[in-house]
Amino acid sequence: MTEQEFQTFLRSIRPADRAAMDAAARRQAELAKPPGSLGALEDVSIRLAGLTGRVKNRIDRCRVLVFAADNGVTAEGVSATPVSVTLSQSINMTRHITGMSALAAAFGDSVVVTDVGIDADVRCPEIVDRKIRRSTGDIAREPAMTREQALTAISVGMEQAQRAAQDGMQAVGIGEMGIGNTTTSAAVLAALTGLAPEELTGRGAGLTDDAFRKKKDVIRRALTLHRPDPADPVGVLAAVGGLDLAAMTGAFLGLAAAHVPAVADGLISVVAALCAVRLCPAARDAIFLSHASKEPGYRRAAEELGLAPFLQLGMRLGEGSGCPLAFQVLKAACAVMNGMATFAEAAINDDYLESIRTPDAFRVDTP
Ligand SMILES: Cc1cc2ncn([C@H]3O[C@H](COP(=O)(O)O)[C@@H](O)[C@H]3O)c2cc1C
Numbered sequence: 001m002t003e004q005e006f007q008t009f010l011r012s013i014r015p016a017d018r019a020a021m022d023a024a025a026r027r028q029a030e031l032a033k034p035p036g037s038l039g040a041l042e043d044v045s046i047r048l049a050g051l052t053g054r055v056k057n058r059i060d061r062c063r064v065l066v067f068a069a070d071n072g073v074t075a076e077g078v079s080a081t082p083v084s085v086t087l088s089q090s091i092n093m094t095r096h097i098t099g100m101s102a103l104a105a106a107f108g109d110s111v112v113v114t115d116v117g118i119d120a121d122v123r124c125p126e127i128v129d130r131k132i133r134r135s136t137g138d139i140a141r142e143p144a145m146t147r148e149q150a151l152t153a154i155s156v157g158m159e160q161a162q163r164a165a166q167d168g169m170q171a172v173g174i175g176e177m178g179i180g181n182t183t184t185s186a187a188v189l190a191a192l193t194g195l196a197p198e199e200l201t202g203r204g205a206g207l208t209d210d211a212f213r214k215k216k217d218v219i220r221r222a223l224t225l226h227r228p229d230p231a232d233p234v235g236v237l238a239a240v241g242g243l244d245l246a247a248m249t250g251a252f253l254g255l256a257a258a259h260v261p262a263v264a265d266g267l268i269s270v271v272a273a274l275c276a277v278r279l280c281p282a283a284r285d286a287i288f289l290s291h292a293s294k295e296p297g298y299r300r301a302a303e304e305l306g307l308a309p310f311l312q313l314g315m316r317l318g319e320g321s322g323c324p325l326a327f328q329v330l331k332a333a334c335a336v337m338n339g340m341a342t343f344a345e346a347a348i349n350d351d352y353l354e355s356i357r358t359p360d361a362f363r364v365d366t367p
């Protein structure tokens with residue numbers, strides 16, 4: 001994909017349908033419940049309407065897209081996990097035995113694992129082979145990849161998003177597998193926001209105090225070496241990101257273009273979502289945050305997106321593990337919108353209806 005083709009694609013992404021959102025909000029106000037009492041489920045149903053252009057929606061078919069790649073920065077000792085775990089877990093995902101894929105299987109969601117840069121000869125026919133290179137460069141010493149490779153990875157994500165839409169998926173989660181990718185994610189987040197790496201960096205899949213200090217130092221060195229331009233997310237991904245992050249960014253954009261709800265998982269996924277929104281602000285309308293990862297950068301990335309995660313479960317696994325859970329929340333929002341009676345249908349007393357139309361008479365105080 002050329003730079004120009006990418007720009008044309010970005011311009012084709014349309015924001016949410018405001019008229020459909022207004023109609024959905026009116027319908028929510030008519031449903032037989034105290035106003036606002038279904039909280040985030042109401043907001044979600046309105047956002048889904050904006051995305052599809054329909055007040056009533058269904059979320060029956062869901063998929064998790066996983067992008068797997070290794071990261072050269074692991075040479076700096078920033079991860080306690082051996083690099084080979086990227087390959088083993090990618091294969092395990094296709095067998096439904098990892099955290100994410102066991103959840104996906106339990107809820108009947110499909111999983112598609114795509115290799116964009118695993119540092120191994122992958123001999124697993126269930127893994128989609130789109131390898132761009134084996135691992136990336138060590139960002140503390142060299143760029144992760146060329147700009148062209150970043151664009152290619154983005155186009156792989158777009159392709160998988162488009163395929164999911166063609167397969168009739170009504171919600172798609174974006175996950176990853178890549179040892180060392182909490183380092184690259186924190187580096188990309190620091191580059192995009194200007195926040196200090198110390199504020200954004202966590203222990204990932206687990207680290208000793210010494211290695212944790214080293215991880216923060218490595219991110220600082222990478223940012224000093226490359227000085228990525230925050231106004232150029234593709235350049236940021238190429239300099240200090242990863243092939244997984246770039247492909248995930250493309251997937252968020254592709255789903256926004258196809259008007260399919262795109263569900264972010266933990267730190268890595270939410271940083272990719274932020275890259276997508278920096279490239280195309282309209283993409284935000286398609287993004288839903290599944291859960292609040294314990295990684296410290298997560299909260300800052302969610303704040304930058306101006307979106308709140310559905311769930312607080314203390315999770316910090318990655319893989320896309322929050323997505324099957326979030327699909328249930330999307331389904332719940334649809335069930336409310338599609339199944340609840342209106343006040344008129346429920347024959348609710350007229351005096352009550354009058355009281356909820358008088359704002360002061362019906363205020364709920366939050367502590
Ligand atoms: C057994 C195992 C399974 C995983 N599944 C996801 N991750 C998570 O950990 C990695 C990022 O953490 P770090 O940056 O510290 O390497 C990613 O692959 C992420 O998906 C795992 C990590 C491990 C050890």
Ligand SMILES: O=C(O)c1cccnc1
Pocket residue numbers: 182203204205265266267268269293294295298315316317318319
């Ligand atoms: O939040 C995540 O996605 C995460 C956290 C730790 C390790 N791997 C992933």
